[in-house]
Amino acid sequence: MSEYTEGVAEYVARGEEMAAAVAKRRAIMRTKKFDTIAVHGVYDMQAALANQGSIIEPGYLATAEHFESSDHMEAALAYLMPAWVYARIANPTVYYLEETLALLEGYGFDGEVSAVATASGMSAIFMATNPFLGNPEPGMNIVASARCYGGTFMLFNQRYGVERGVEIRWVRNPLDLNEWVEKIDGQTRFVYAETPSNPLVSLMDVEAVAGVAHAAGLPLLVDSTIATPALTRPLILGADIVIHSTTKSMTSSGFAIGGAIVARHGITTEIGPDEMRENFAMYVKLLPFRDHGPGLSPFNALMTISDLRTLRHRMDVLSESTMRVAEFLETHHQVDSVAYPGLASMPGHEVAARTMKLVDSAGDSGEEVNRYGHLLAFEVKGGAPAARRVFDEFEMIWRATDLGRIKSVATIPAISTHQQQGDEGRDLAAVPPNLIRLNVGGEHPDDVIEDLDRALSKL
Numbered sequence: 428m429s430e431y432t433e434g435v436a437e438y439v440a441r442g443e444e445m446a447a448a449v450a451k452r453r454a455i456m457r458t459k460k461f462d463t464i465a466v467h468g469v470y471d472m473q474a475a476l477a478n479q480g481s482i483i484e485p486g487y488l489a490t491a492e493h494f495e496s497s498d499h500m501e502a503a504l505a506y507l508m509p510a511w512v513y514a515r516i517a518n519p520t521v522y523y524l525e526e527t528l529a530l531l532e533g534y535g536f537d538g539e540v541s542a543v544a545t546a547s548g549m550s551a552i553f554m555a556t557n558p559f560l561g562n563p564e565p566g567m568n569i570v571a572s573a574r575c576y577g578g579t580f581m582l583f584n585q586r587y588g589v590e591r592g593v594e595i596r597w598v599r600n601p602l603d604l605n606e607w608v609e610k611i612d613g614q615t616r617f618v619y620a621e622t623p624s625n626p627l628v629s630l631m632d633v634e635a636v637a638g639v640a641h642a643a644g645l646p647l648l649v650d651s652t653i654a655t656p657a658l659t660r661p662l663i664l665g666a667d668i669v670i671h672s673t674t675k676s677m678t679s680s681g682f683a684i685g686g687a688i689v690a691r692h693g694i695t696t697e698i699g700p701d702e703m704r705e706n707f708a709m710y711v712k713l714l715p716f717r718d719h720g721p722g723l724s725p726f727n728a729l730m731t732i733s734d735l736r737t738l739r740h741r742m743d744v745l746s747e748s749t750m751r752v753a754e755f756l757e758t759h760h761q762v763d764s765v766a767y768p769g770l771a772s773m774p775g776h777e778v779a780a781r782t783m784k785l786v787d788s789a790g791d792s793g794e795e796v797n798r799y800g801h802l803l804a805f806e807v808k809g810g811a812p813a814a815r816r817v818f819d820e821f822e823m824i825w826r827a828t829d830l831g832r833i834k835s836v837a838t839i840p841a842i843s844t845h846q847q848q849g850d851e852g853r854d855l856a857a858v859p860p861n862l863i864r865l866n867v868g869g870e871h872p873d874d875v876i877e878d879l880d881r882a883l884s885k886l
């Protein structure tokens with residue numbers, strides 16, 4: 428304590444009280460059900476009374492925090508007490524989102540979890556992976572599933588691979604455990620997966636791959652955007668860090684770009700300082716984040732907080748609709764194949780059946796019900812031209828590079844999300860040119876099926 432003045436020490440003591448109050452609130456919410464957490468987060472009556480009584484989390488759009496005194500400023504800027512300081516570093520509205528995300532993703536996980544919100548899903552992926560690539564050494568590599576979002580593919584291949592000399596060891600079939608085992612060596616920095624993946628909704632066994640990564644002293648990072656914590660919580664399955672594009676199902680209204688890193692405390696890694704291992708999300712937020720500047724806009728945080736409240740209900744209904752659409756497409760004579768985790772024909776369906784379950788859905792039987800999300804992909808017979816013709820015939824399903832929406836949206840990944848990675852990259856990621864990716868929205872499934880059926884009939 429002797430290193431600061433008495434005045435600063437008073438703020439440090441006040442900060443300890445503030446932190447204790449937050450910890451108490453978190454502990455209370457950890458005893459609540461998923462929906463209750465999604466609706467309330469850590470915003471309680473006391474917080475409301477300090478905010479004009481507002482029962483909804485306030486949107487703090489201000490850029491900076493005023494301090495009581497120089498002592499207060501010194502304590503806050505030195506991270507000696509909770510404070511938000513400046514909106515690139517932290518923000519009260521973003522804080523409410525981060526606390527909710529940590530509670531939802533950590534739901535049912537037996538350990539501490541923290542979250543940091545970011546300006547987009549891509550910034551979450553960058554901020555979650557970049558800290559492991561310090562002190563470059565010959566042979567430095569990462570092992571990642573090739574079945575991943577196009578932006579992730581480009582970040583790893585171009586930014587890390589071409590520009591920084593990191594060797595990217597792509598796992599072609601993420602369901603093949605041997606591929607993961609064979610690609611990991613002493614110079615591997617992290618193991619990365621996306622499940623279900625975008626656009627192929629490919630699956631992998633998080634539990635098994637976490638076992639392999641941990642045996643090598645490496646962290647497993649999982650992009651769980653498509654599943655959301657309403658269906659799967661990878662931390663329970665052994666993942667160290669979970670990544671989200673909150674832009675998608677979490678903000679199904681389509682009003683906000685955003686992302687998040689949610690990490691358990693005590694991740695498996697030999698890289699970086701102790702603080703990074705102890706609380707990765709907080710480390711990222713306090714240090715690299717401040718310097719790289721990928722903070723989430725508080726307005727966007729508010730949009731996401733608002734949509735998150737109904738996450739479980741939406742994922743339930745949207746998954747059921749998507750199952751019906753998938754079953755329709757599977758039997759259509761103009762469709763070559765359908766990828767949807769809920770279909771028995773899907774490779775890895777048994778992994779999905781084991782791990783994709785609607786949270787808190789267990790009735791009298793004690794068994795949670797399976798729900799498989801609202802993304803599917805299908806190959807149209809007749810190659811790329813036929814896929815484009817069907818795509819161009821949609822009258823209700825939007826043609827857009829988007830997913831997670833409450834409105835049905837379709838894209839052709841080969842000419843959109845996965846265009847930049849080229850033929851070779853698409854071959855690696857197994858993205859064929861006649862693939863249509865479909866996000867099934869909240870419309871009545873009969874109307875979605877009608878639009879698909881009419882478009883397919885034009886072939």
Ligand SMILES: *Cc1c(COP(=O)(O)O)cnc(C)c1O
Nearest residue numbers: 547548549576625652672674685
């Ligand atoms: C969209 C998406 C991303 C990128 O998120 P942005 O919010 O668009 O930056 C990352 N991963 C997956 C699985 C996605 O679908």
